[in-house]
Amino acid sequence: MAKEKKLVEAITSMNEDFAQWYTDVVKKAELCDYTSVKGFMAIKPYGYAIWENIQHELDRRFKATGVQNVAMPMFIPESLLDKEKDHVEGFAPEVAWVTHGGLTELPERMCVRPTSETLFCDFYSRDIHSYRDLPRVYNQWCSVVRWEKETRPFLRTREFLWQEGHTAHATAEEAEERTIQMLNVYADFCEEILAIPVLKGVKTDKEKFAGAVSTYTIEALMHDGKALQSGTSHNFGDGFAKAFDVTFADKDNKIKHVYQTSWGMTTRIIGALIMVHGDDSGLVLPPRIAPTQVTVIPIAAHKEGVMDKAYALKEELAKNFRTTIDDSDKGPGFKFAEAEMRGIPVRIEVGPKDIEAGQAVIVRRDTREKITVSFEELSAKVGEILETMQKEMLERARAHRDAHTYTATNYEEFKDILANKPGFVKAMWCGDRACEDKVKEELSATSRCMPFEQEELSDVCVCCGKKAKKMVVWGKAY
């Protein structure tokens, strides 16, 4: 019992210290670990299994919209990075530079890709000739490097895994359509699979991607009331195409520049999964993304027939669900705590008395509800519970977000909410960067996005009192 208690006690309570709770969960659920490479993490099997499920589901959704996967080089020669002015200004300060190949100094240094717009543009400039070659809807799964000063597992690391889609189109309209289409793919994925409700909107100029005409974003609210940008989709217009001379012969025989987009989702989203659904016992995973959906835990495993039955149940359940069995020699309490720490949606407890009564106990990870069902009904009931759980986790997350979304119509109110009520704050904005800078400086909050669903909360900017142009959702962010 001492050992079992220890496992549970080792996690800081989320209300006591949310940051420490997060670190504890990442470590105890064995998602990732620190390495000897400062600022870089090692993703462990359980964390990587979550990423594989994310990849699988996103990739399927991408391909359904015509996306094709490719692989571009990992390095960008400096002269290539330099071609688009805004882009290089945004990224040059945070890239890693390769200066030597083997024993010789390179004639031109190269950076490890922080993102691959420049490489795709360079490729497209040779690959696209005619309108028949359009659209190009390419994506790659890879890792990128950005030299962050402060790092945190999944949320901000010097290397992270992601996918980056890069498309080229014949018209501005088609590029805009694709930008929104991919934002919707991300939003649907987050809600349907990760049970994370997201706010869709467009970034202000201050917050948009270096080189983009517009950046669309999905923003999620974590349990502690801080925002997390969960996926972005950028419309580049023909800016990159002009910088890289990506042209095509159109149907009218005129040479035109293409219109481009890019969009990405990263391993950061695993941080969101942890911080939206987790509790003081550890991770809570939505069934659709959980590497293990059901785990069978035998009680009094040494008693005759228990292990046989446990294995039989495991086999039976494995037909429909990702199922494991904990047949280690640890005590049941310890196994329960471990299964909870890993956020396994459902555990099945089965002991001698259950077997005698022809039943097992299902325990839901999120609500801790215990349901006793007969062996015959077990599989059907587990399926039902997983579906209910998936649905209710989204509802709970949405209720939490709504309960932590506030409205401010003047600066005092705005200041008070940002100081005392962690969450999203809806407020009107004049459109001036000066106001964003002031809010950042004085209230440590940023404009998360201008939501697609606009409201007219007042006529004037919450910051300067001048005429308002847009409703912005503000917040403190990861």
Add this chain to the structure above:
Amino acid sequence: MAKEKKLVEAITSMNEDFAQWYTDVVKKAELCDYTSVKGFMAIKPYGYAIWENIQHELDRRFKATGVQNVAMPMFIPESLLDKEKDHVEGFAPEVAWVTHGGLTELPERMCVRPTSETLFCDFYSRDIHSYRDLPRVYNQWCSVVRWEKETRPFLRTREFLWQEGHTAHATAEEAEERTIQMLNVYADFCEEILAIPVLKGVKTDKEKFAGAVSTYTIEALMHDGKALQSGTSHNFGDGFAKAFDVTFADKDNKIKHVYQTSWGMTTRIIGALIMVHGDDSGLVLPPRIAPTQVTVIPIAAHKEGVMDKAYALKEELAKNFRTTIDDSDKGPGFKFAEAEMRGIPVRIEVGPKDIEAGQAVIVRRDTREKITVSFEELSAKVGEILETMQKEMLERARAHRDAHTYTATNYEEFKDILANKPGFVKAMWCGDRACEDKVKEELSATSRCMPFEQEELSDVCVCCGKKAKKMVVWGKAY
């Protein structure tokens, strides 16, 4: 017709200039392209789709043996690379060095991983404590960088995609078992899925991996008689464990070093696919790996009912096979040539006369055999043909290899074969590196491996005449 002829003529004949034929196929089948990053390639959608199929099939086979996927950092600090003497000597001359992060010089330079033994060892040194933590059977899918001087698409590029498995075990026996097990996974995969017969054996000390006790290899023979190392599996003994202090408390409470292995397969294998099966019309893909297994090509597409029937057949076939339809406005001859260039195993031709007769024509890519079948039997027949083709492609490749495997018992014979008969050469070897060096120097051939299936061809070394220890298979290699 001019256009169609052009497409076919554009490929150099393989007998005329094999290297140029290879380059032509890579380019015309749209597998990959050169980039502005010297020595780096861009893998295009069709090439990447082949890689995805390889990944999917290998990953499935890995997991069936208990492999778990992880992600380690992309960079290796120099001090970490330096820890294992042989390893650093082997790799340091060919790595890319990162010296700056953002605007500041790094306190210690780091290389982009050329392979990740050092990173896994560093990780395992913290991750493994007790015999209960063993074995660790981890793998990662990523890309690595080696600063090659001469590069060729897929075969030798400064960056390549691969998987690298890294395992840790409690005993030397278990490590050896895993090394062989993974070699067999590669061999079975090559034969069953890629229809490439491989020779299994162990590398000589000269040819083994930097830091390994033994390196096992699978060697394939290309159409031009050159060998291609297609996958390797290394047993490290406890050498790395000692250098990195990877220890565990064993059941007897003693602290011991772990025994380690690593094994990898790369995008190079796509080069083997091209060079084992391709012909003067382009790629020929074994059905099990082909991104598109069947393509439907309508003849006289403008005639009433043709497109409808072609789409209906496509729908029908797509239930069982990876099927596409070429509904572009190109002529049928051009479409045939394109489908052949891409190595699509089977094409279905359907025109007005076929429809009238209730039948379609199946054309096999490898043999060009044409089979006319009724619509009702089409799907079953296609399935049968794909299976036959998969089997016969392996048989043909094996027959080619066997016909190009020679035996030499003295140096004159050996020299003559290596000069005039491209292929594998079986010959006895004394075990001295000096003989390997001489063969390399004088005959431009290397020891490919000491096959598991040894033969006693003679008592003496083919090179020096001293007492022979092993039969070696020699060859010129990619």
